[in-house]
Amino acid sequence: MEVIWFVLFAVLLAGYFALEGFDLGVGLLLPLLGRTREGRDRMVAAMAPYVLANEVWLVAVAGTLFGVYPLLEGEVLFKLYPLVVAMLLSWILRDAGLWFRRRLDGFRWRGFWDAMIAFGSLGLSFGWGMAVYAAATGFTAPAVHPVGVMLGAVVTLLFAFHGWTFLAWRAPGVFGASRSGRALAVSGAVAAVPAVGVLVGAMPYLLANSAPAATLNVLSVMVLPFAPIVLGAQVWVWRTFRPGKDAVQLPSFF
Template structure:
């Protein structure tokens, strides 16, 4: 049972990077690719249908972490407290930018919230790199360790590339180039590689710190039956908003 839940946790974590990663990547690219307001509107519209479905993966990761590995909760929150708070604030700022950018007219209003989207995306992307390094070193190193900062840069660049590939797949007129679904899958794998490496190296540690078998059995009965719903919803989103299903339109709420 411990191995099954480890596989579930690994799938959720890497799936988050592969899916939510392109949302963050598009946010990072807003000031670079979206050279005018119309261009930025189209970039946000391209990712808008996927944002909420992709964020569900992070909620599932957090729930699995604290349910399956409860003894790690204190280590994570204590060792990464400043970083966790900063990332939560970045998440709030990014989502606020997505929701508020079209709540009023005016170039200054839109530009401000577009900047918040980019700032929040940068905070999340860079923060994830630092968090992965801290997890790989047992939460014993400084958050400002040079290697952790370097990994933050690497993760940020990987997610930016993933976001650019997504735009080239979903809205090629915005990216200025066309990429296939296979290229998007490849960039998704690349975006998830740092997380996959960390969780793969942590296999013995995670198995050792799993919740008791009785707890895992209860979680399996209560949680796993809902997994197909999550998968079906994700498949529906991708089939509905894939390229060729109509032009990318700016959604009123994003």
């Protein structure tokens, strides 16, 4: 049972990197590719239908981490407390920017919230790289470590590339390039490499810190039956908002 839940946790974390990665990547690219208000509106509209569905993966990752590996909860929250707080604030700022940017029509208002989207996306991307390095060391390394900072930069660049590929797939030609669904899948797999690499290295550590078998059995009964529903909802979102749909022309976040 420990191995089954480890595989599920690995799938969830890799799925989060592959899916939420392009949302964060689009946010990172907002100041670079969105040089006009119309361009920024199009970028946000391109990722808008996917944001909430992708964030479900983060909730699932957190729930699995603290349910299957309860002994790690204290280590994550205590040893990585500043990093966790910074990532939570970045998440709030990014989502607040998406929701508030069109509540008023002033130039400064939109500019401020667009900056918050970019800043929050940077904080989350960089923070994930530092967090996965800390996990790979069994949380023995300090929250700010040179190797962790380097991995944070790598994850940020991978997410930015994934976001660029997503825009080229979702809105072909609008931002100067066109990419196929296969190219998007490849960039998603590449974006998930840091998460997969860390999990492979940390597998013995995670298995040794799994919850008791009785707890895992209860979690299996309570959680696993809902997995097909979540997966089906993801498939529905991607089929509904694939390229060519009118939703790509929406100039705002809904």
